[in-house]
Amino acid sequence: MPPEKLFRYRRIHTEENSYKILARTLDEVRTPMIFMAASDSFNDPLEYYFSSTIDFNGNVDEPISVLRKRFPNITNNTSNGAYLRQLVQADVIEKAKTAYKNGITCFQEECDTVLSWSHYADSHKGICIEFDTTKDSDLASIQKVEYKDRPPDGTSLIQSLVDQKVEENVDLILSLLDAIIITKAAFWQYEKEWRLAKTIESDEDRRLELNAEAVTAIYFGLKTPIEHKEQLVAETKGKLKYYDAVPNFDNYSLEFNKY
Numbered sequence: 001m002p003p004e005k006l007f008r009y010r011r012i013h014t015e016e017n018s019y020k021i022l023a024r025t026l027d028e029v030r031t032p033m034i035f036m037a038a039s040d041s042f043n044d045p046l047e048y049y050f051s052s053t054i055d056f057n058g059n060v061d062e063p064i065s066v067l068r069k070r071f072p073n074i075t076n077n078t079s080n081g082a083y084l085r086q087l088v089q090a091d092v093i094e095k096a097k098t099a100y101k102n103g104i105t106c107f108q109e110e111c112d113t114v115l116s117w118s119h120y121a122d123s124h125k126g127i128c129i130e131f132d133t134t135k136d137s138d139l140a141s142i143q144k145v146e147y148k149d150r151p152p153d154g155t156s157l158i159q160s161l162v163d164q165k166v167e168e169n170v171d172l173i174l175s176l177l178d179a180i181i182i183t184k185a186a187f188w189q190y191e192k193e194w195r196l197a198k199t200i201e202s203d204e205d206r207r208l209e210l211n212a213e214a215v216t217a218i219y220f221g222l223k224t225p226i227e228h229k230e231q232l233v234a235e236t237k238g239k240l241k242y243y244d245a246v247p248n249f250d251n252y253s254l255e256f257n258k259y
Helices: 023-029 061-070 080-094 113-119 156-164 165-181 186-191 225-237
Strands: 005-010 033-035 101-110 127-130 147-150 182-185 193-198 207-209 217-221 243-248 252-259
Touching: 005 113, 023 127, 023 225, 061 080, 061 156, 080 156, 080 165, 080 186, 080 225, 113 156, 113 186, 113 252, 127 156, 147 186, 156 165, 165 182, 225 243
Parallel strands: 147 182, 217 243
Antiparallel strands: 005 101, 005 127, 033 207, 101 193, 127 217, 243 252
C-alpha cells in the first residue's frame, strides 16, 4: 500500500517564457491530469539495464552464434559473456519496453527534499504537488521503487534465449521488465520514489486523468515568482491548500508555512 500522501516536483515555466506557466503543470493541478513519460526520457541513463551472472566456462562462441540467428542486426564480433547481455539488452529489452508499461510517472514520499527541488522543480522556482492516493484507483496501484547496488538479474532470460526455449521468453522478459521499472541505483534512495507504470498504445494515452479530488495541496519553492503563485491559486479557484517554503538556517533544510 502506498502512503496516503505522495508528491510530484514540477517546473512551472520554460526557459523561453518565464511568464507563462507550462500547460502540463496547469493540467496537473486543475484537472488533474498527469503525463506518462517514456523511460528513455528519464534523467538517469543507467536505468533500464539488467545484470547477469552467466558463465559459459569460456565457451561463448556457440551461444553467441545462436543469438546471432535471433538478432541478425548485431554486428559486433566481441566474444565474451558480457556481450551476451548486450545482445539481449539491445534487442529484446529495448523492443519490449516500447510496448509494455512504456508510460511511467514518478512520485516521492516527501515534499521537503532539497535535492529534488533543485533537480525537478527548476532550482526551487517550481512547485511540489501533493496527491491523496486514497482518492484514485490508479494511485492506489502505484509501486515503490527499490534501491540496489546491482540491477535486476537477467541471467535466466539470456540462458533461455541461448537454449532456444522460446515459449518461456515472454514471461521472463515481462518479469524482468517489471523488476527493472521499479529498480534504481542505491545513490538515488534519498528520493523515496514511487512509480505508476502503464502500457501506452498512443500519445493520447500518455495523458492520465485522475479523480478530481486527488490533488490536495501545492507547495511553492523558495524562488517561485509571486505572479506564478497567484496564478496557480486562481487557476485552482483556491480549493487546495497552499504552502510557502522557508529555509531552516540551522540545518540546511526546508520548512513550510501556509500561503
